[in-house]
Amino acid sequence: MTRSLKLLAIGIVASACSQPVGPPLTVSDLVVLEPLAGSGIAAGYLVLENHTDLPITIEKITSPVFASVEMHETVIQDDIARMISLASLVIERQSAVVFEPGGKHLMMFDASGEIAAGVPVTLEFHDSANGLLTVATTVRSRAGLQD
Amino acid sequence: MLTAGATDFPHIVLVSVDPERDSPEVMADYVGRFGDGITGVTGRLDELRKLTSALGIYFAKSTNETGGYGIDHSAVVIVVNENAEFQALFRAPHFVDHFVTDLPLITGQK
Numbered sequence: 001m002t003r004s005l006k007l008l009a010i011g012i013v014a015s016a017c018s019q020p021v022g023p024p025l026t027v028s029d030l031v032v033l034e035p036l037a038g039s040g041i042a043a044g045y046l047v048l049e050n051h052t053d054l055p056i057t058i059e060k061i062t063s064p065v066f067a068s069v070e071m072h073e074t075v076i077q078d079d080i081a082r083m084i085s086l087a088s089l090v091i092e093r094q095s096a097v098v099f100e101p102g103g104k105h106l107m108m109f110d111a112s113g114e115i116a117a118g119v120p121v122t123l124e125f126h127d128s129a130n131g132l133l134t135v136a137t138t139v140r141s142r143a144g145l146q147d
Numbered sequence: 148m149l150t151a152g153a154t155d156f157p158h159i160v161l162v163s164v165d166p167e168r169d170s171p172e173v174m175a176d177y178v179g180r181f182g183d184g185i186t187g188v189t190g191r192l193d194e195l196r197k198l199t200s201a202l203g204i205y206f207a208k209s210t211n212e213t214g215g216y217g218i219d220h221s222a223v224v225i226v227v228n229e230n231a232e233f234q235a236l237f238r239a240p241h242f243v244d245h246f247v248t249d250l251p252l253i254t255g256q257k
Binding site: 070072081090 | 173212
């Protein structure tokens with residue numbers, strides 16, 4: 001009887017480990033910076049993390065506040081800096097992709113209203129496998145920042 | 148940073164080769180965030196070409212899939228002396244330590 005209970009207990013633990021826990025995709029450290037004066041283009045930085053055992057593809061990012069949100073990456077090769085537009089983004093299994101100054105980043109164009117510090121912004125991440133992930137934040141001032 | 152032991156802090160000039168986006172207003176806002184004494188410069192493309200050609204700087208406009216554009220450009224910092232003569236060039240990637248160590252040597256302050 002004791003042996004049966006032990007086996008049963010082991011079986012439950014193994015089963016629990018194979019079940020997904022929490023959301024498949026998370027967004028953290030999201031920062032949306034106010035546009036430089038006169039530019040009208042906001043920048044965004046964040047960390048996207050795939051918690052599943054399969055790759056996740058971000059097919060696009062939208063926002064009710066901006067006409068378009070683009071994923072870009074600054075690449076320096078042979079002393080030439082280029083900004084590449086990313087049509088989609090694959091996040092490998094159990095890994096994270098960081099959007100940060102000088103690397104991958106978001107550019108947000110044509111806001112429907114004034115984009116100043118404190119204004120609420122919602123971003124929608126379209127994930128090929130899991131649907132839509134919506135995250136909200138407020139625009140952050142560039143004061144004191146050097147990007 | 149560089150002020151330690153230095154008698155003359157270099158005058159920093161940031162040149163934008165994207166006058167379409169980087170208006171004087173945008174440039175002023177941007178360079179103002181890095182402190183005083185930094186000059187932002189842009190201008191007509193033909194004038195920018197004269198400057199960049201003289202310094203060996205490359206730039207070109209590239210369009211992307213979404214209909215927008217980017218500017219490919221040399222990722223270098225150039226040091227010129229008071230006579231507007233080429234003095235040195237820092238290649239990317241840029242690290243603060245390199246500037247702190249090398250600029251005083253280049254400018255003869257060490």
